Amino acid sequence: MDYKKFEALLKSNNTTVYKVSKATGIAQSTFSDWKSGRSTPKADKLKKIADHFGVGIGYLMDSETYPISEMSGIDPRGSRKVPIIGEIRAGSPIITNESVIGYEYADVDGIEDYFFLKVKGDSMKNVGMINGSIVLFHKQQYAENGDIVACLVGGECATVKRFWRDHKRVRLIPENEEYEPLELSTDDFEAGEARILGVAVEVKIKL
Numbered sequence: 359m360d361y362k363k364f365e366a367l368l369k370s371n372n373t374t375v376y377k378v379s380k381a382t383g384i385a386q387s388t389f390s391d392w393k394s395g396r397s398t399p400k401a402d403k404l405k406k407i408a409d410h411f412g413v414g415i416g417y418l419m420d421s422e423t424y425p426i427s428e429m430s431g432i433d434p435r436g437s438r439k440v441p442i443i444g445e446i447r448a449g450s451p452i453i454t455n456e457s458v459i460g461y462e463y464a465d466v467d468g469i470e471d472y473f474f475l476k477v478k479g480d481s482m483k484n485v486g487m488i489n490g491s492i493v494l495f496h497k498q499q500y501a502e503n504g505d506i507v508a509c510l511v512g513g514e515c516a517t518v519k520r521f522w523r524d525h526k527r528v529r530l531i532p533e534n535e536e537y538e539p540l541e542l543s544t545d546d547f548e549a550g551e552a553r554i555l556g557v558a559v560e561v562k563i564k565l
Contacts (some may be wrong), residue, residue: 359392359399361417367411382406401483405563442474442492445504462562464494471497473556475508475518482506482518484533491563493518495556506558511540516555528552 368374379386384403391397400405404418444459459476466472471525474492485506487493501507501521509530510515519530519540528547530540547551 359404360449361393362419364392364407367413371411378407378410382410401486401488404486405488408563438466438469439465440466440469440472440474440494442476444476462492462494466494466562472559473497474555474562475516477518481532481534481537482520486561486563487533488563491561493561494559496559497556499554501557502552508555508558510553510555511542511546512551519560521554 368378375386375389378384380535381390382403382546384406388397388399390402408418439461440463442460443457462474464472464474472494475487475492477487477491477493480489483489485508493506495508496548501520505519505521506517506518507530508518509521510531512514516528517540519532522529522531523544526544528542530542531540542552547554
């Protein structure tokens with residue numbers, strides 16, 4: 359969590375950590391641990407705080423920037439409708455009329471370079487990608503270590519995981535201790551058995 363953003367919310371709402379603690383059921387000591395960096399909040403606690411202030415969960419996350427209009431629930435001026443994909447399977451094009459389940463606004467320049475993917479399951483819950491949330495991806499077939507990617511594996515539905523490459527070894531790492539990483543190799547990508555479809559830009563939770 360970006361604690362400075364949390365403190366800005368406290369100031370703009372003329373409230374205190376004590377009051378937020380009482381309202382959300384999160385101990386004051388937990389907030390102190392987050393501020394000092396001794397621990398980081400899990401997705402469920404982030405959602406409680408976001409709900410309390412009426413903002414998107416992405417606003418509280420590190421490196422996320424949400425416009426003020428997003429906080430109020432108003433579609434940002436100049437934002438564009440980007441298709442939401444229910445699931446992605448092998449084949450071209452990636453996005454078809456059959457795969458689109460809706461649209462969501464995003465502050466992007468070219469909608470043809472982006473897509474939203476609806477998350478199924480909880481393998482990435484520690485970064486706020488809970489079941490039912492939608493994640494905005496930039497379409498690209500490459501990724502840097504640490505990027506969260508939508509990756510097609512073995513011709514099945516795309517999986518969302520954190521990408522990490524070490525020489526010929528590729529790991530797709532979940533953000534949930536209950537799941538094991540997927541172990542691949544660069545040969546899988548060269549043979550077309552695995553394919554990166556996009557890199558995550560932001561996550562939105564529909565309440």
